Amino acid sequence: MVESAGGGPGDGTAEVLDRPLPDGVRRRVVGIVSDGFGQLTVTELPAQLRQYARFAPNRRVKFAGNAMAAALETDTLFRQRIGEKFREAQPELAGALDSGAAPPAADPLDVAAAAYVLRPAGWVKLVTAAGEEAQRADAERADEESRAELERLRVELDHAREHTRSETERLRAELESVKREAEALHRKLRSALSDVRRGEAALRKAQAETDIVRAEAQLQVSAAESESRRLKARLGEAEAALEATRKAAREGRSVEDMRVRLLLDTLLDATQGLRRELALPPVSVRPAETVDAVEPGRMTPKDIAARALSEHDPAILDQLLALPQAHLVVDGYNVTKTGYPQMPLEKQRLRLLGQLSALAAQTGAEVTCVFDGAELAAPVLLAPPRGVRVLFSKPGVTADELIRQLVRAEPPGRPVIVASTDREVADGVARAGARPVASAVLLKRLS
Numbered sequence: 001m002v003e004s005a006g007g008g009p010g011d012g013t014a015e016v017l018d019r020p021l022p023d024g025v026r027r028r029v030v031g032i033v034s035d036g037f038g039q040l041t042v043t044e045l046p047a048q049l050r051q052y053a054r055f056a057p058n059r060r061v062k063f064a065g066n067a068m069a070a071a072l073e074t075d076t077l078f079r080q081r082i083g084e085k086f087r088e089a090q091p092e093l094a095g096a097l098d099s100g101a102a103p104p105a106a107d108p109l110d111v112a113a114a115a116y117v118l119r120p121a122g123w124v125k126l127v128t129a130a131g132e133e134a135q136r137a138d139a140e141r142a143d144e145e146s147r148a149e150l151e152r153l154r155v156e157l158d159h160a161r162e163h164t165r166s167e168t169e170r171l172r173a174e175l176e177s178v179k180r181e182a183e184a185l186h187r188k189l190r191s192a193l194s195d196v197r198r199g200e201a202a203l204r205k206a207q208a209e210t211d212i213v214r215a216e217a218q219l220q221v222s223a224a225e226s227e228s229r230r231l232k233a234r235l236g237e238a239e240a241a242l243e244a245t246r247k248a249a250r251e252g253r254s255v256e257d258m259r260v261r262l263l264l265d266t267l268l269d270a271t272q273g274l275r276r277e278l279a280l281p282p283v284s285v286r287p288a289e290t291v292d293a294v295e296p297g298r299m300t301p302k303d304i305a306a307r308a309l310s311e312h313d314p315a316i317l318d319q320l321l322a323l324p325q326a327h328l329v330v331d332g333y334n335v336t337k338t339g340y341p342q343m344p345l346e347k348q349r350l351r352l353l354g355q356l357s358a359l360a361a362q363t364g365a366e367v368t369c370v371f372d373g374a375e376l377a378a379p380v381l382l383a384p385p386r387g388v389r390v391l392f393s394k395p396g397v398t399a400d401e402l403i404r405q406l407v408r409a410e411p412p413g414r415p416v417i418v419a420s421t422d423r424e425v426a427d428g429v430a431r432a433g434a435r436p437v438a439s440a441v442l443l444k445r446l447s
């Protein structure tokens with residue numbers, strides 16, 4: 001049967017359709033292929049359609065419609081097998097197409113789809129005629145729908161015109177009524193305007209009198225407020241002067257008492273230390289002992305000068321810290337950046353403070369370490385070690401200025417030692433009475 005469907009010289013396999021299949025014909029062709037698809041074995045299907053073998057007919061049409069139409073067009077054997085299944089399903093239509101006369105009552109789209117699959121002689125004319133018939137039917141259906149829509153629009157237009165006429169009459173009546181009401185309102189408005197003018201005149205007169213009274217009252221209030229502000233300013237100045245006087249008296253007395261007490265403690269400690277060092281006998285000095293001479297076994301002034309310590313000898317720092325009430329002030333970053341500049345600032349501070357704590361414990365001296373606050377990116381959370389006072393300069397104040405303030409705060413006569421390599425700091429504290437020591441000397445002593 002396959003050979004009879006596609007092999008004779010009188011069949012239509014040599015005919016070619018010179019235009020695309022009409023949409024209606026194509027849908028019917030896909031339906032015919034889908035119906036015959038399920039009756040074929042997997043081996044009888046083209047390779048590109050075997051993945052759809054287990055699909056249901058509706059899913060097969062949805063997902064494999066294009067693939068089935070393409071296979072039907074390009075695979076002659078597959079088309080012949082689908083045509084054979086179609087002949088078995090609809091033998092009457094297939095026989096009529098083979099004889100060259102389609103059934104008169106058949107749907108033109110079904111006839112065109114069957115002709116496209118079976119390819120009898122003259123199938124191209126059948127497909128073309130079915131497409132033209134479908135287009136003609138669509139045009140007639142669209143024309144009927146257009147006429148029905150036009151008729152509906154005519155009816156709606158008539159209703160709209162009738163509604164517009166009635167609405168216009170109603171609005172015209174309302175307009176007449178509104179005009180009459182507006183005329184009455186205009187008469188009332190003119191009467192009200194005359195009353196308002198009389199009221200405004202009386203109000204302006206009352207406002208003028210009120211303005212006069214208010215101006216006089218304002219002058220009196222301004223004078224009273226000026227006097228009150230003057231008295232308050234004098235009272236504030238007096239209170240500020242009194243408080244400043246009291247504060248100056250308190251601070252002056254407190255600072256001076258502290259300075260005098262600290263100087264007295266320094267003198268007492270120096271006197272006691274001198275007495276202990278001299279170990280004076282309880283007898284008076286003999287006159288012969290006042291004569292300058294060299295006794296046997298004692299050092300001459302030249303020997304004493306030879307034994308003087310160098311400025312770079314760490315032992316000189318021990319001698320200075322051994323003085324009574326000695327106060328060591330350290331320029332923190334100057335020392336750390338001299339000794340170990342490669343370390344982070346936090347570790348520099350911790351290392352120096354640990355060494356200064358040990359020095360304070362050994363010597364018993366007061367130790368203050370000053371750091372520059374400008375080096376800080378954030379507030380420092382630091383617990384000062386025992387025996388060491390840690391200070392950071394305020395914003396706008398350098399560590400050098402803070403060191404000079406500490407030196408000036410000490411009473412004259414107290415031994416103050418400042419450790420810094422900065423020449424400006426050393427000269428400044430030396431003029432204030434302190435003893436400058438190089439940072440390298442302190443680092444040698446700490447190491």
